[in-house]
Amino acid sequence: MKDTVIETKNLLKEYRGRAAVKNLNLNITKGEIYGFLGPNGAGKTTTIRMLLGLIKPTSGSIEIFGKELRANRMQILRKVGSLVESPSYYGHLSAWDNLEAIRRILGVPKVRIAEVLEIVSLTGEETRPVKGFSLGMKQRLGIAAALLGSPELLILDEPTNGLDPSGIQEIRSLIKRLPGEQGITVLVSSHLLSEIEQMAGTVGIIREGQMVYQDTIAHLQQQAAGHLRLALSEPETALMTAVRRGCGGELQEGRLVLPRMSDARVSLLVKELVEEGHAIYRVEEHRQSLEEFFLQVVGGGEL
Amino acid sequence: MMWRALSADWLKIRGKGIWFLAFLGPLGLIAMQGLNFGLRYDYLRGQYREDLWGGLLSEVVPFVPIALYLGGTLICSLIANVEHQTSAWKQLLALPVSRTAVFMAKLLLCLLLLIVSCLLLSAGTVVLGLLLGFGAQPIPLADVLRIGFAAYAAAMPVIALQLWLSLSSRNQTLPVSVGLTLSLVSPFGVYFTEWMPLSWPVLAWSDPRPWLFSGAGLLLGLLVILPGAIHFARKDVD
Secondary structure (H helix, E strand, O other), X not given: OOOEEEEEEEEEEEEOOEEEEEEEOOEXXXXXXXXXXXXXXXXXXXXXXXXXXXXXXXXXXXXXXXXXXXOOHHHHHOOEEXXXXXXXXXXXXXXXXHHHHHHHHHOOOOHHHHHHHHHOOOOOOOOOEHHHOOHHHHHHHHHHHHHOOOOOEEEEEOOOOOOOHXXXXXXXXXXXXXXXXXXXXXXXXXXXXXXXXXXOOEEEEEEOOEEEEEEEHHHHHHHOOOEEXXXXXXXXXXXXXXXXXXXXXXXXXXXXXXXXXXXXXXXXXXXXXXXXXXXXXXXXXXXXXXXXXXXXXXXXXXX | OHHHHHHHHHHHOOOOOHHHHHHHHHHHHHHHHHHHHHHOHHHHHXXXXXOHHHHHHHHHHHXXXXXXXXXXXXXXXXXXXHHHOOOOHHHHOOOOOOHHHHHHHHHHHHHHHHHHHHHHHHHHHHHHHXXXXXXXXXXXXHHHHHHXXXXXXXXXXXXXXXXXXXXXXXXXXXXXHHHHHHHHHHHHHHHOOOOOHHHHHHHHHHOOOHHHHHHHHHHHHHHHHHHHHHHHHHOOOO
8 A cells, every 4th residue: 555645635726716626636645756737727836735725725625644734734834845836035135044034933953954055056155145046046945945844745836937948957857866865755746748757757637627637657658649640542442441440540631540559450451451452651650749648638638 | 933933034034124114213203303402402491491301202202103103014014025025925834833923923023123113212312311411300211111112002003903914915005005094194193082093102191091091002902913813824825
């Protein structure tokens, strides 16, 4: 039996009668990187704010570390580090003082400040006022703040939003290191599939407040099925053959396009077409990219 | 836990001009009286020759309630703005600290800053009196302390209200406008009724029963803090 870190049941949040999140069932296992994926405005941030107790769900339950959030908020938050949307910082204070202000509330030893600055490679910049930092540095400071209390669960909302490619790369490798080195469970949200694909082991896709997919990345890649394209001499009659064999299919740009099927069926169909006298020029498998699949999922298509 | 939050707040207000404001208020009042007495020294000295200290205090005191209201409004707004500015609430309130503790820490910080202002006002008045050569007469220490603190206690409802308003919304236009309006209306409060809390800081000095108004201010202040703290503890953080 796996340890569940976050479990939500039928989570609902309504704003003036409009559901921002509905029937959301999240399931996050200890030690994994969980990618929370969805277009802007799908309800990712709303969900994350509910997980942190910043906003109250209209109905439904949230359990973190096996405990009900509302009743055990303080105990749970002690083991959670978070970074929500745009970085929060006190611009007039130095990076060190920003972390010190948080440290005073957490009550952790002062050495942690130097440690987390080292982890996010901000050592040497700690005395400068944060308002002069680049967005990437502010975001890294936010991650440092999230790590300050040595959390067991890290919740990062769009940590790479607005960063340049090297900044994204840096944050990504930082996040990937965490579960291995410190045994931390990470929930990371993004609207970019490529981001999640490179970091996460499990992915949850949310659309219009509802979870439409929740499984491993590997399974997602399998699901993103491709199709078969045949270039041949007489596509119209070939299509009739294919339909007769129950393969379905359609004509696109003079080519026969068939849905994905098993190797055995492909060879049978090809054999039959050859026997009917078709000249077959090409048999191509066109794999749908994960990105296309994702767009199909969030665009309202069925799985 | 509130002390932890307070100690963090103590650090956060550094370099925001909040301390400057807390010093500016009382020192400004004293400087104004320095000018007043400097320009009309012989006239005022003659006027108050029976009780020079009492005379000085009576010249300072009319400005104290309005200064407290204004100062309280601005300090509350500035303290709230430290968190509003870069939407640091979502970071602060996701920490293992109760919302009530956060609210009380902000209130306490605001009250401490105003205490510093009141102490400075009392100390400044003594220094000014001594500079003006009133040292021959005994310093009425109780009254010197009372000019600031009696009004301070009586101003508590407005300070609590201002903190609540300032913490509630990111937009500080409403709380500051309300605070400014209250400050400007407050001098006329005495013409209405003594039941109007706005006039209590004035009455806490001038009324024959001054303690009544300081006490009422503290009590009503507590009553305003309660819904403020509850609202803050329950609201959604965006």
